[in-house]
Amino acid sequence: MTSPTEQTIHDQYGYWERAPLPQAAATPDAALAVIGCGTSYNLALSIAAASNAAGIRAVAVPGNEWLRRPQNYVPDWRGATVVALSRSGESTETVAAARRSRDEGLPVVAVTCEAQSSLARLGTSVLYAQTDPAEGIVMTTSASLMLLMGLRHVGATLDVGAAVAAARRLAAAVDGEARALTQDVRHVVYLGAGAAYGVAVEGGLKLQEMSQVFTQAYHPLEYRHGPISLVDTGTLVVMLYSTETPEEEAALVRDVQARGARVLGIGGPGDISLTLGETGATRLLATLPALQLLGERMANARALDTSAPRHLTKIVRIAESA
Numbered sequence: 163m164t165s166p167t168e169q170t171i172h173d174q175y176g177y178w179e180r181a182p183l184p185q186a187a188a189t190p191d192a193a194l195a196v197i198g199c200g201t202s203y204n205l206a207l208s209i210a211a212a213s214n215a216a217g218i219r220a221v222a223v224p225g226n227e228w229l230r231r232p233q234n235y236v237p238d239w240r241g242a243t244v245v246a247l248s249r250s251g252e253s254t255e256t257v258a259a260a261r262r263s264r265d266e267g268l269p270v271v272a273v274t275c276e277a278q279s280s281l282a283r284l285g286t287s288v289l290y291a292q293t294d295p296a297e298g299i300v301m302t303t304s305a306s307l308m309l310l311m312g313l314r315h316v317g318a319t320l321d322v323g324a325a326v327a328a329a330r331r332l333a334a335a336v337d338g339e340a341r342a343l344t345q346d347v348r349h350v351v352y353l354g355a356g357a358a359y360g361v362a363v364e365g366g367l368k369l370q371e372m373s374q375v376f377t378q379a380y381h382p383l384e385y386r387h388g389p390i391s392l393v394d395t396g397t398l399v400v401m402l403y404s405t406e407t408p409e410e411e412a413a414l415v416r417d418v419q420a421r422g423a424r425v426l427g428i429g430g431p432g433d434i435s436l437t438l439g440e441t442g443a444t445r446l447l448a449t450l451p452a453l454q455l456l457g458e459r460m461a462n463a464r465a466l467d468t469s470a471p472r473h474l475t476k477i478v479r480i481a482e483s484a
Contacts, residue, residue, distance in 0.1 A: 165458065165467070165468055165469060166296055166298055166469050167298060167300050167302065167372070167458055167468040167469055168455070168458045168468070169296060170294045170296055170297045170298075170302040170303050171302050171303075171333070171451055171454045171455050171458065172333070173294055173296075173303070174294065174302060174303035174306055174307075174451060175326045175329065175330065175451075177291065177292070177293065177294060177303050177306075177307055178306065178307070178310055178322050178325065178326060178447070179322060179323075179326065180291075181291040181307055181310055181311060181322075182290075182291060183314065184289055184311065184314050184315050185287065186271075186287050186315075187314070187315055187316070187317055188213065188218050188243070188245075188271075188315055188316050188317065189218070190217050190218055192218055192219070192243050193219045193220070193236060193238075193241060193242045193243065194210065194213055194218060194219065194220035194221070194242065194243050194244075194245050194316070195220075195221055195223050195228055195232065195235065195236055195239070195242045195243070195244050195245070196209050196210045196213070196220055196221070196222045196223070196245045196247070196312070197222075197223050197224070197225050197228045197244060197245070197246050197247070197256060197259055197260075198224070198225060198246065198247035198248060198253075198256055199224060199225045199226070199248070199253050199255050199256055200253075200367070201249075201301045201305050201364055201367060201368075202225075202247035202248055202249065202253070202256065202308065203222065203224050203225070203247075204360050204361075204363045204364035204367060205247055205305060205308055205309045205312060205360060205364065206222035206223070206245075206247055206312075206360065207222045207359055207360030207363060208309065208312075208313075208357045208358070208359070208360030208361050208364075208446055209222070209245070209247075209309070209312035209313060209315075209316060209357075209360070210222040210360075211356055211357035211359065211360065212313055212316055212318040212357040212442075212443055212446070213316035213317075213318075215318075215356070215357065216316055216317045216318055217317075218316055218317065220245075220316065221235050221236060222360070223235045224255070225246075225253065225255035225256035225258070225259045226255040226258075226259070228244070228259040228263075229255060229258050229259035229262055239268075240266055240267070240268065242268060243268065243269045243270075243271065244259070244260060244263040244268050244269070244270045244271065245271045245273060245312065245315065246259065246260045246263075246270055246271065246272055246273065246281060246284075246285075247273040247274070247308050247312065248272075248273075248274055248279070248281050249274065249275050249276070249293065249301055249304040249305075249308065250274070250275070250276055250279060251272065251274040251275075251276040251279020251280055251281035251282050252276070252279055252280055252281070253281075256281065257280045257281050257284065260272065260281055260284045260285070261284055264284055264286070269286040269287075270284055270285050270286050270287075271285060271286065271287050271288075271289060271315065272284060272285030272287070272288045272289065272290075273289045273308050273311050273312055273315070274288070274289075274290055274308075275290070275291060275292060275293040275304045275307060275308070276290075277290045277292075289311040289312070289315060291307045291308075291310075291311060293307055298469045299371075299469070300368065300371055300372060300454075300457075300468055300469075301368075302451075302454050305364065305450065305454075306447060306450050306451065309361075309446065309447060309450065310322070310447055313443045313446070313447070318442060318443035319442055319443060319444070320442070320443040320444050320447065321440075321444045322447075324440055324444050324448075325440065325444045325447040325448045326448075328438060328439075328440050328444070328445075328448035329447070329448040329449075329450070329451045329452065331437075332428065332436055332438065332448060332449065332451070332452035333451045333452045333455050335436045335452070336426075336436070336452045336455050336456050336459070337455060337459070339426075339434050340456075340459040340462075340463075342424075342433075342434060343398060343424075343426060343434065343456060343459065343460075344459050344460045344462075344463040345463070346395075346396060347375060347396060347397075347398045347424075347460065348375065348376070348396035348397070349375070349376050349377075349378075349392060349394075349396055349397045349398070350366065350369055350375055350376070350377045350378075350397070350398045350399075350400065350460075351366075351377070351378050351379070351380070351385065351389070351393075351397060351398070351399045351400065351418075351423075352365045352366040352377065352378070352379040352380075352399075352400045352402070352453075353379070353380055353381070353382045353385060353399065353400065353401050353402065353411070353414070354379070354381070354382070354401075354402035354404075355381055355382055355402075355404045355406075355407060355411070356404060356406070357443070357446055358402045358404060358445075358446060358449070359379070359381055361402065361446050361449055361450060361453070362379045362380075362400070362402050363379040364450070364453070365379070365400060365402075365449075365450075365453030365454075365456070365457075366378065366379040368453060368454050368456075368457040369453075369456060369457035369460055370457075371457070372457040372458060372460065372461040372466065372468045373457060373460035373461040373463075373464055373466060374464070374466065375460055375464075378392075382401070382407075382410070382411050382414055383410065383414065385414060385418075386414065386417065390417070390418065390421065393418050393421040393422060393423045394421070394422050394423075395422040395423075397418070397422065397423040397424070398423065398424050398425075398426065399415070399418050399423045399424070399425045399426070399432075400425075400426045400428065400453070400456070401414075401415055401425060401426070401427050401428065401430065401432060402428050402429065402449060403427060403428060403429035403430030403438075404429075405429075405441050405445070408429070408430050411430060412430055412431050415427060415430070415431055415432060419433070426456075428449060428452070429445070436452075
């Protein structure tokens with residue numbers, strides 16, 4: 163039987179196609195602080211990197227870090243525009259950071275799936291798209307929607323139709339290889355360069371939330387500098403190949419294979435290699451559902467219910483301190 167989480171993974175593409183275009187876009191003279199918590203912070207990593215590539219300065223910052231020490235990330239932070247991501251618009255740290263930013267006179271772009279949320283009310287402008295009402299604790303449709311809206315806001319070139327077609331192909335291919343990808347796995351490593359790094363981190367978070375398997379995420383060549391010491395025959399490496407440096411990433415794949423790891427290569431060589439011809443922001447969006455589905459299949463292999471991940475709630479609310 164298909165779980166509610168899996169159903170939202172398969173149903174998300176129509177939400178992409180209906181997502182509204184942004185009413186306002188970031189301008190080249192802006193300095194963006196892209197903030198969020200958990201999945202939203204992971205998406206911020208990809209949005210900020212794509213923004214810089216598009217010529218708009220940006221840095222990704224966890225919500226509480228921007229609240230407590232913005233000067234550690236942007237020296238002249240009072241001149242920044244804050245792009246704040248939160249599915250519910252109620253995550254305590256993100257809402258508090260957005261509120262402080264507004265109090266200091268900073269513009270706040272709220273990116274959310276709840277139009278009447280606290281974050282939306284704080285926004286100088288709001289990027290809103292309705293998510294799947296069946297979505298539970300694990301962020302699936304909402305994650306891809308906020309990534310889509312954020313990428314559009316910073317001017318990244320994105321073909322939604324091509325992303326939908328590629329995402330369907332990738333997810334189906336992961337499903338077809340599910341047994342080989344999940345059998346006897348104790349440790350999963352996600353590798354992605356540039357804007358794909360945030361998507362790699364998010365893939366790791368999804369699998370860890372759903373299946374309770376230990377995950378890590380790195381920029382590809384950083385993996386040789388210590389973390390490779392954990393690789394053994396229980397390791398699965400998910401390589402999100404870039405279009406700029408595929409040869410050096412393929413060399414790393416050979417290194418981890420020689421140490422016993424299995425490799426899922428998305429866009430390049432691996433023990434299981436999945437073709438991905440799309441580029442840029444389209445490539446980022448197309449990759450996300452396949453990584454979500456891999457988390458679901460790893461949970462299935464461990465007989466875990468992804469609608470109720472251990473220790474997690476749909477909205478993280480904490481008591482605010484002064």
